Amino acid sequence: MAFYHIISRREAALAVADLSTGSRSWPIWTHLGLMDIRQRYRRSRLGQFWITLSMALFVGGIGLVNASLFKAAAADYIPYLAASFTVWTLVAGLANDATGVFTQAAPFLRQAAIPKTVFVLRVMTRNLVAFAHNLAIVPMVFLVFGVWPGTTALLALPGLALLLAAGFCAVHAVGVLATRFRDLPQIMQNVVQLAFFLTPVMWRPEQLGPQARALLSFNPFAVYLSLVADPLLGRAPPLGTWLAGVGLLLPLAGVAWILFARFRARIPYWL
Amino acid sequence: MASIALRDVCVEFPIYNAAGRSLRRGLLRTVGGGLDGADAGVVRVQALRNVDLALAPGDRLALVGHNGAGKSTLLRVLSGAYEPSSGEAAITGRVASLLDITLGMDEDLTGRENIALRAAFAGLTRRELAERMDEIAEFCELGAFLDLPMRTYSSGMALRVAFAVSTALTPDILLIDELIAVGDAGFAAKARARIESLMDRTAILVLASHSAEILESYCNKAIRMEGGRVVAAGTVREVVGG
Numbered sequence: 001m002a003f004y005h006i007i008s009r010r011e012a013a014l015a016v017a018d019l020s021t022g023s024r025s026w027p028i029w030t031h032l033g034l035m036d037i038r039q040r041y042r043r044s045r046l047g048q049f050w051i052t053l054s055m056a057l058f059v060g061g062i063g064l065v066n067a068s069l070f071k072a073a074a075a076d077y078i079p080y081l082a083a084s085f086t087v088w089t090l091v092a093g094l095a096n097d098a099t100g101v102f103t104q105a106a107p108f109l110r111q112a113a114i115p116k117t118v119f120v121l122r123v124m125t126r127n128l129v130a131f132a133h134n135l136a137i138v139p140m141v142f143l144v145f146g147v148w149p150g151t152t153a154l155l156a157l158p159g160l161a162l163l164l165a166a167g168f169c170a171v172h173a174v175g176v177l178a179t180r181f182r183d184l185p186q187i188m189q190n191v192v193q194l195a196f197f198l199t200p201v202m203w204r205p206e207q208l209g210p211q212a213r214a215l216l217s218f219n220p221f222a223v224y225l226s227l228v229a230d231p232l233l234g235r236a237p238p239l240g241t242w243l244a245g246v247g248l249l250l251p252l253a254g255v256a257w258i259l260f261a262r263f264r265a266r267i268p269y270w271l
Numbered sequence: 272m273a274s275i276a277l278r279d280v281c282v283e284f285p286i287y288n289a290a291g292r293s294l295r296r297g298l299l300r301t302v303g304g305g306l307d308g309a310d311a312g313v314v315r316v317q318a319l320r321n322v323d324l325a326l327a328p329g330d331r332l333a334l335v336g337h338n339g340a341g342k343s344t345l346l347r348v349l350s351g352a353y354e355p356s357s358g359e360a361a362i363t364g365r366v367a368s369l370l371d372i373t374l375g376m377d378e379d380l381t382g383r384e385n386i387a388l389r390a391a392f393a394g395l396t397r398r399e400l401a402e403r404m405d406e407i408a409e410f411c412e413l414g415a416f417l418d419l420p421m422r423t424y425s426s427g428m429a430l431r432v433a434f435a436v437s438t439a440l441t442p443d444i445l446l447i448d449e450l451i452a453v454g455d456a457g458f459a460a461k462a463r464a465r466i467e468s469l470m471d472r473t474a475i476l477v478l479a480s481h482s483a484e485i486l487e488s489y490c491n492k493a494i495r496m497e498g499g500r501v502v503a504a505g506t507v508r509e510v511v512g513g
Contacts, residue, residue: 014354025394027391027396027397028391028392031387031388031391032388032391035377035380035384035388039377039379039380042379042420107371107374107375108374108375108392109352110347110352111347111350111352111368111370111371111374112350112351112352112366112368112374112392113350113351113352113362113366114392265354268347268352268353268354269284269285269353269356270285270287
């Protein structure tokens with residue numbers, strides 16, 4: 001394979017060392033990730049519960065408007081929106097934060113030999129903590145509208161694991177590219193905004209025709225969204241979606257590996 | 272055991288102007304074919320050229336040279352932050368670099384939280400931090416201010432915290448870029464004593480400074496840098512005096 005020769009044995013060994021020491025340095029990345037959250041809401045009375053509150057307001061407001069627009073029962077639509085939008089926030093947050101993962105850490109990276117993976121995991125921690133706050137809305141909404149997903153909800157865990165694995169690869173890849181090409185953060189914002197409309201967050205896949213629906217398996221955002229949000233709503237994702245989730249992970253990991261192993265050492269020079 | 276071995280180390284920086292950094296420009300360039308070479312819009316700065324350096328425990332290296340000679344870049348290579356663009360750098364031992372002691376400190380966090388953050392980076396467990404926190408706090412002499420956000424601190428107070436935490440651990444390799452005075456006269460004397468004891472305990476010291484007097488009192492070897500190259504090596508007297 002042509003790509004094989006792009007990465008020297010030494011670069012590969014250093015990249016593996018970065019990934020493993022980085023992952024094992026959990027006290028650093030959990031600390032940084034939690035601090036990011038605390039800092040954003042410092043000096044505000046509600047603190048990080050603003051995350052939860054904003055989500056509640058959004059789901060309540062948009063839920064009522066869209067339920068009448070789509071002529072759906074609010075009792076049916078609002079729980080759907082709560083679950084899908086909560087998961088969407090995680091996906092979108094990871095995508096957007098990925099572009100700043102190394103530039104944000106410039107003072108650290110310029111001065112000490114800290115594994116780059118530490119900062120990838122910091123971004124993931126930060127987004128997972130926000131996700132946990134948002135997730136609090138879902139059972140409340142379910143309670144209000146009398147929805148009970150049953151044990152199918154547990155399928156959200158393997159779904160979340162796949163989503164996070166894909167996120168781990170994507171943040172590495174996008175982080176490297178965005179450090180070198182400073183237009184990428186802007187491009188990414190637009191991609192995420194566009195993806196929001198192309199992904200069944202506010203609307204349901206069933207509202208599409210069969211052909212358009214088949215296209216959704218090529219939208220990575222839709223695939224990982226469905227793997228977590230569907231089980232939360234008590235629906236097991238179809239086998240095809242699981243396969244797409246695993247299938248997308250492989251090329252993603254390949255691209256991330258090539259970019260990271262090849263350019264990891266250049267990151268401090270690009271800052 | 273601590274050691275530093277640099278072999279034929281070069282550091283080359285690409286400086287991208289705004290156009291060179293944009294993806295659009297990169298794409299257009301690919302499409303247009305290599306009219307003006309692949310490096311259009313990129314200036315390359317040779318910060319280090321073919322540097323060889325071997326240090327063992329007991330070595331106290333003085334680093335001299337004009338501004339822009341490559342001293343700071345060399346220190347960053349020694350800290351492990353910069354991996355050489357060519358050549359090899361083998362650094363063993365725990366490195367502490369006092370290049371920018373306010374590294375990663377956040378003014379919205381309290382002094383104590385900043386200390387915890389830095390300690391996490393230095394690889395301290397929560398228990399080790401708890402053991403050292405009192406010593407660090409006592410050294411800063413900030414009292415109750417340590418529990419206030421650092422944005423309420425004067426710059427001198429912030430430096431005290433930064434200095435105290437940067438010097439709390441004994442590294443195997445200590446990198447210092449200019450010994451600066453921290454705080455008011457009383458604190459500066461205390462800080463000097465603390466850093467001297469640190470320099471004594473560390474296995475390898477690399478100190479960049481413009482003061483011949485400082486270098487002579489702390490170092491036992493020296494290199495002079497010019498334009499990214501090592502142009503002289505020897506005793507401090509030979510290199511600095513010459």
